[in-house]
């Protein structure tokens with residue numbers, strides 16, 4: 001093996017271990033909201049933690065618990081807080097983004113069955129680089145402002 005080939009191999013090895021060691025993207029404290037009686041929709045919340053060296057873009061989410069899943073945010077529209085679909089959630093390198101009631105959330109449409117406190121559902125997030133992250137997340141009761149969110153979810157939705 002020539003010196004040049006050795007050199008290239010060394011670079012390749014270095015690159016592989018480098019990206020492996022810094023490729024971490026985590027989901028913390030994830031949970032889904034228990035669905036109100038008769039409500040067809042719910043939402044999931046979590047902390048996205050990007051410990052990698054690159055910007056992560058969450059572009060989609062899936063769960064077997066709901067027929068349709070969208071990424072949502074709450075924003076002022078016509079003087080009212082409304083939620084709407086967004087194409088992606090950006091998580092800059094070294095930062096955490098919090099998905100919480102009244103803010104960013106993973107919207108669960110057409111629940112396969114009601115979400116009950118104490119159950120777990122599987123949630124998968126997919127990033128723009130093609131990686132997927134699947135977690136079992138608990139179903140929790142979310143009080144207060146969430147009733148509003150739940151009402152909203154029952155209405156027409158873009």
Ligand SMILES: [Cu+2]
Nearest residue numbers: 072083105107
């Ligand atoms: Cu929503």
